[in-house]
Amino acid sequence: MSELLNTLMQDARVWQGHRHTQTTQPAEPTGYQVLDNQLGGLGWPRGALSECLLDAPGIGELHLLLPLMQRVCEEGKSVFWLNPPHTPYAPALAREGVNLDQVVLIHTDDEGDFLWTLENCLRSPVTGLVMAWPGKLASREVRRLQLAAEAGSNVCVLFRERCYAGQNSPAALRLELEPGEQQDLKVNVLKRRGSWPGQRCSLAMAQRADLAFRETTRVVRGPWSGSTG
Amino acid sequence: MLWLYLHFPHLMLDHIRRTREDEGALVVVEGSGQKVIQACPDARSQGIRTGMRLKTAISLAPDLGMVRADETQEARILEDQARWLYRYAAHIVLVPPDGLLAEIGSLQKLYGGLAAVWQTVEQGLNERQLNAWIGIGYTPLAARLIARAGKGECTADKGHILRSLSQMPLLAAEFNEKACTRLQRLGLNTLGEVFDLPPGELARRLSPELLAYIQKIQGTRPDPRTPWQPPHSFRQQADFVQEIEHTQGLLFPLQRMLVELEEDLCWRQQDTDSLRLVLKHRHAEPTRLQIRTSGPEHRADHFLNLVRLRLEQHSLSAPVISMVLLVKRFLSREAPSGQDLLGETQDLNEAWHTLISRLQARLGDQALRQLSPQADHRPERAWSASEVLRKTGTPLVPAAELPRRPLWLLKGPQPLTEAPVTWFSGPERISGGWWDGQRVHRDYYIAQLNSGQLAWVFRDAREGWFVHGWFG
Numbered sequence: 238m239s240e241l242l243n244t245l246m247q248d249a250r251v252w253q254g255h256r257h258t259q260t261t262q263p264a265e266p267t268g269y270q271v272l273d274n275q276l277g278g279l280g281w282p283r284g285a286l287s288e289c290l291l292d293a294p295g296i297g298e299l300h301l302l303l304p305l306m307q308r309v310c311e312e313g314k315s316v317f318w319l320n321p322p323h324t325p326y327a328p329a330l331a332r333e334g335v336n337l338d339q340v341v342l343i344h345t346d347d348e349g350d351f352l353w354t355l356e357n358c359l360r361s362p363v364t365g366l367v368m369a370w371p372g373k374l375a376s377r378e379v380r381r382l383q384l385a386a387e388a389g390s391n392v393c394v395l396f397r398e399r400c401y402a403g404q405n406s407p408a409a410l411r412l413e414l415e416p417g418e419q420q421d422l423k424v425n426v427l428k429r430r431g432s433w434p435g436q437r438c439s440l441a442m443a444q445r446a447d448l449a450f451r452e453t454t455r456v457v458r459g460p461w462s463g464s465t466g
Numbered sequence: 467m468l469w470l471y472l473h474f475p476h477l478m479l480d481h482i483r484r485t486r487e488d489e490g491a492l493v494v495v496e497g498s499g500q501k502v503i504q505a506c507p508d509a510r511s512q513g514i515r516t517g518m519r520l521k522t523a524i525s526l527a528p529d530l531g532m533v534r535a536d537e538t539q540e541a542r543i544l545e546d547q548a549r550w551l552y553r554y555a556a557h558i559v560l561v562p563p564d565g566l567l568a569e570i571g572s573l574q575k576l577y578g579g580l581a582a583v584w585q586t587v588e589q590g591l592n593e594r595q596l597n598a599w600i601g602i603g604y605t606p607l608a609a610r611l612i613a614r615a616g617k618g619e620c621t622a623d624k625g626h627i628l629r630s631l632s633q634m635p636l637l638a639a640e641f642n643e644k645a646c647t648r649l650q651r652l653g654l655n656t657l658g659e660v661f662d663l664p665p666g667e668l669a670r671r672l673s674p675e676l677l678a679y680i681q682k683i684q685g686t687r688p689d690p691r692t693p694w695q696p697p698h699s700f701r702q703q704a705d706f707v708q709e710i711e712h713t714q715g716l717l718f719p720l721q722r723m724l725v726e727l728e729e730d731l732c733w734r735q736q737d738t739d740s741l742r743l744v745l746k747h748r749h750a751e752p753t754r755l756q757i758r759t760s761g762p763e764h765r766a767d768h769f770l771n772l773v774r775l776r777l778e779q780h781s782l783s784a785p786v787i788s789m790v791l792l793v794k795r796f797l798s799r800e801a802p803s804g805q806d807l808l809g810e811t812q813d814l815n816e817a818w819h820t821l822i823s824r825l826q827a828r829l830g831d832q833a834l835r836q837l838s839p840q841a842d843h844r845p846e847r848a849w850s851a852s853e854v855l856r857k858t859g860t861p862l863v864p865a866a867e868l869p870r871r872p873l874w875l876l877k878g879p880q881p882l883t884e885a886p887v888t889w890f891s892g893p894e895r896i897s898g899g900w901w902d903g904q905r906v907h908r909d910y911y912i913a914q915l916n917s918g919q920l921a922w923v924f925r926d927a928r929e930g931w932f933v934h935g936w937f938g
Contacts, residue, residue, distance in 0.1 A: 295936025296920035299873045313814070322874075326621055326935060327837040327849035329871040342835040343825065360823040363814055416509060416918025446912045446920055446937045447870050448890050 262409075262430065265392055266303050268304020275436040276410070276429055281305060284390045285409035286383045290399045290427070294322060296416040297442030301424075302394060303333055305366060310336040314365030317358045320351065322370055339365075352378060356385040359393055367393045376406060383407040399455075402427060420448055468571035468580075468622055470555075471609035473599040474547070482533055482705055484595045484722065486641040490708065492531040495520055503535060509754065531707040537563070542703065550594065550695050552584055553733050558607070559691040565613070565688065567606050574622075584620040596799030603627055605685040608670065611639060611657075632658025639683075639928040645676050650687045657683075679709065700730050700793040709748065709785035713777035714892045716745070716789060720773060723791045724766035737799045741769060747784040755780065758831065760822040761856065762797045770819065775827040822854055840870075843898040844906045845875065845934060869894075872922045872935030879932035882923055886913035893925075912937070 264279035273280050281287055291298055306316055316339055318325055331337055343358075345351045351371060358367050360384075374397070386393050395408070404412050409429040411434075420443040426436040474480070480745055483506060494504035502523050503510045514529045526532055540563050548558050548566055557569035570583050577583045584600065592599050601613025608631055612618050613886050615638045617630050634657040636649055649672070654660055659780075660680060669677040681687035681871030705717040731737060739762055743751040754771065757772050825834055834849040848871075899905045908924040908938050915921055922935035 279608055293917050293919050295872075295921060297920075297938065299938035315818070323936065324849070324872055324875045324877060325837060325876040326845075326873055328839040328868055329873045330837070331839050332868040332871065333873075335467050337837050337839070340837055341822075342837060342851065343829070344833050344835075345829060354825060354829065357821060357824055361817055363818040363821055420914065420920060446872075446890060457640070 260371045263390060265308070267301070268308075269301070269440050271438045271440060272301075273426060275424070275426055275438050277432055281392045281394070282409045283392055284387050284431065285393075285430075286379065286386050286407070287392065287394045287410040287412070288401075288406060288408040289396050289412050289414055290402045291392055291396065292399050292416040296414060297420075297422040297440070297445055298396065298414055299325075301394055301414070301422060301440070301443055301444045302366070302368065304337070305392065307334050310339040311363030312365060313339070315339050315341055315363050317359070317367045319367060319369035319371075320345060320371070321359070347376075350375075352381065355382060356392070357384045359389045359391055361389065364389065364391045365389060366397060368396065369393070370396045378405065383409075403446060419443060420446070467568055467604070469603055469609040470568045470570045470583070471561075471601045471603070471606070471613040472547075472551070472564075472566040472568070472587070472591075473601070473610070473613040474544075475597060475599065477543055477547070477564050477596075478505075478533065478535060478540055479504045479506050480596050480708075481546075482707060490529065491522060491527045492533070494533050494535050495715055496535055499534060514866040516635055521758050522721075533707060541707070545716065546702070547596070548694055549696055549730075550590065551587075552694075554583075554590065556693075558694045560694050561610065565610060567609065570602075581620055581837075603631075605683060605687055606691055607679075607683045608685070611683065614638070614640075632656060632659075632661060636660070641679070645672060648672060658765070698794075698796075700727055700791070701793045702726055703788060704927070705788040706786065709787055711782065711785045713780070713782060715785065716777065717756050717774060719789065720769055720791070721766070723789075724769045724773075725754040727769070727793060728764055728766040731796075732763040734796065737764045738793050738796055739763065740793075740795050741773075741775065742794070744790040744792065745782070745786045745791070746788045748787050750784045753780075753783060758826060759819065760826060760854065761819040762799065763798070763819070763823075768823075772823055772827040772864065775824060779828060817918070818856060823855075826854075843869070843896050844904070845896070846878075847899075847904075849875070872920075873938040874936040876934055876936075879924070879934045882921075882933050884916055886915050886921070886923065888914040890914070890920075896924075910934070 262279075262285070263283040264281060265283055266273050266280040267276070289298060298332050309316055316335070318340065321342070325340070325342065327337060330340065343354055345354055351369075355369055358364050371410065374395075375388070382393070382395075399413065402411075406428070408427050408428070412429050413425040415423040415425070417423045417439050417440075422440045422442045424438050424440060428434050468784075476494070479492060483492060484642065491509040491514070493502045493509050493514060495501065496503050500520055502514060502516055502518045502520060505516055509523070509527060509530065514523045514526055514530075520532075521766065542565070544560060544562060544564065548560055551558055551566055551568055555568035555570060555573060557572075558609070559567040561567055570580070571804050573582050573665070577586060580602075587600065595705045599613050599618060601609045601611070601615075601617050601618035602620070603609030603612055603623065606628065608627065611634060612627070612630060615634055619626070619630070619633075621627070636646055636655060636657065639657045639660075641649065649660060661684065665677055665681070678687055682689040702723040703721060706719075710716055728742075739759045741757045743755040743757060745755070748754070755776060757776055763769065821832065831853065834854045836854050838850055838852065840848055840850050890912040893909035895909050897907045907927045910922060910924045913921055913923050920937035921933045922937065923931060923933050925931055
């Protein structure tokens with residue numbers, strides 16, 4: 238019995254408020270040092286679900302995953318995009334050094350197919366990363382996905398709406414994403430294994446549109462001056 | 467030349483019995499449906515005999531399974547057996563409706579003696595749950611007569627074969643009825659006595675055709691037979707006594723068919739990537755299913771998994787009376803090309819094909835897509851989606867040569883409904899498509915909206931503003 242308890246403690250499955258446990262669970266660095274520090278030096282957990290909660294696309298959410306995507310493709314593993322809301326733009330991905338041969342786009346019609354596909358991808362050894370846009374998902378189904386993720390050792394990131402931030406979820410890592418003032422990405426850690434949540438950090442994402450390299454004086458002003466028309 | 471003859475006394479019965487899970491009394495009735503012409507051991511133990519009237523048979527065994535004899539079907543089943551026998555012997559002749567001839571004289575050295583050939587064939591028959599009587603003779607007809615009389619012995623001794631032929635009664639020699647009666651009236655009872663008659667007299671007093679037949683048995687007159695050529699496709703059919711209403715019931719016979727496909731592919735040293743499954747119904751158009759794998763494949767369990775997935779998706783529109791498995795497309799088998807000692811790459815390749823095939827089987831081929839950039843200035847044409855293929859080693863385009871583009875492209879430009887907060891770069895003029903009528907003339911800007919999203923917006927020639935992508 239005590240052995241079982243020890244395992245639970247070591248994997249940080251049981252959350253202990255009074256101390257920070259150094260977990261030994263496998264993880265992939267995010268590629269952003271600031272965020273890695275906030276996540277206890279680990280990053281994206283492998284063999285577990287991660288959730289990114291955001292309002293709308295276009296705030297740098299893909300760039301958050303880009304370092305991992307590049308690494309996975311280099312290792313010769315596949316990146317699956319499951320039901321993305323828009324088309325991942327091939328020239329941009331190629332420019333970022335993502336090997337498109339490893340990228341597979343999947344569209345499913347109904348929820349049953351979605352869960353089935355996600356489970357199959359997660360269990361396969363060829364998968365490196367699964368990014369999924371599930372839409373509505375009951376917490377029982379998130380649990381089912383979490384179990385499927387544990388069967389493999391891949392990173393699985395669900396992109397969900399920010400309104401789910403208040404709900405509980407069995408995912409191992411939950412990040413709330415918000416756009417910042419300087420085209421940066423504000424990350425709020427809602428949940429992580431082995432420690433208190435609530436860490437906040439801001440990641441510079443201006444490079445995603447080459448903005449950092451432009452001086453303000455050289456920016457071409459738009460045709461609008463404050464109001465429409 | 468030494469010939470081996472296989473006589474299948476109840477081929478149709480064997481064929482149907484091995485696609486059935488449950489054992490039960492089974493008979494084959496003649497075309498008009500009046501008489502029993504073949505009965506399985508179960509039926510025979512209940513007192514049913516061949517030649518019995520169907521009504522009598524049903525009163526003996528009320529839950530009797532019945533199949534109507536069908537000539538074309540019998541011919542097809544016989545050809546199935548020829549395909550199997552072709553693995554062991556090259557020169558095969560079909561003798562419809564229930565016999566196969568194989569030239570085995572040339573095989574003795576290969577198998578190490580006649581006994582080994584005999585054993586191989588018998589073992590094959592057992593594996594396929596087929597009942598056959600085997601006969602060996604120096605002419606096709608001699609082999610046939612011996613097999614059909616059930617007197618087959620594993621010997622190549624000419625004297626011995628001749629003796630067993632000579633002792634054969636006239637009725638077993640398959641003369642036509644008129645000739646048989648006349649020979650009997652002459653006081654002849656066995657084939658040997660006919661052999662002893664002088665040929666000239668035989669032709670004059672009976673008929674030249676009879677002489678030719680006798681000489682063909684003896685081997686003094688040539689009896690050429692056209693060898694059978696195996697078709698360049700695989701076809702297996704399962705016929706059901708009781709109609710099958712649930713897809714689960716199809717899996718059992720399918721498994722046997724797929725194992726036979728695996729064997730067949732193994733003998734061909736080829737793989738395939740598409741199977742066709744035709745489910746026939748009694749009153750409706752047959753259902754056709756195409757099952758594809760993402761790469762060359764030959765293993766039965768892999769195919770079975772894919773078919774199971776497909777059948778789970780597909781509920782039967784009507785009960786199935788027979789099922790046909792067809793493979794017409796064969797691919798050359800690739801030798802495992804794993805370069806590393808531990809064979810890890812090979813495993814990944816295989817796992818990749820397994821996963822993609824599974825996904826395609828359930829979701830359809832169109833659901834899975836792979837992206838690639840295209841050489842076009844127009845954003846909506848600068849990419850393409852194609853079927854998923856395992857590619858490795860495509861060189862990466864040097865990153866700096868491509869212009870800055872957003873990671874999300876909208877399915878079509880959306881009207882811009884609000885004034886952006888900040889404008890960053892632009893305009894980038896993209897003008898093209900005059901050559902194919904899909905004219906594009908736009909100025910692209912990068913702008914931030916109120917919500918904090920970085921958008922790729924453009925103004926077209928008619929001064930309309932649109933969002934075309936998000937910098938995700």
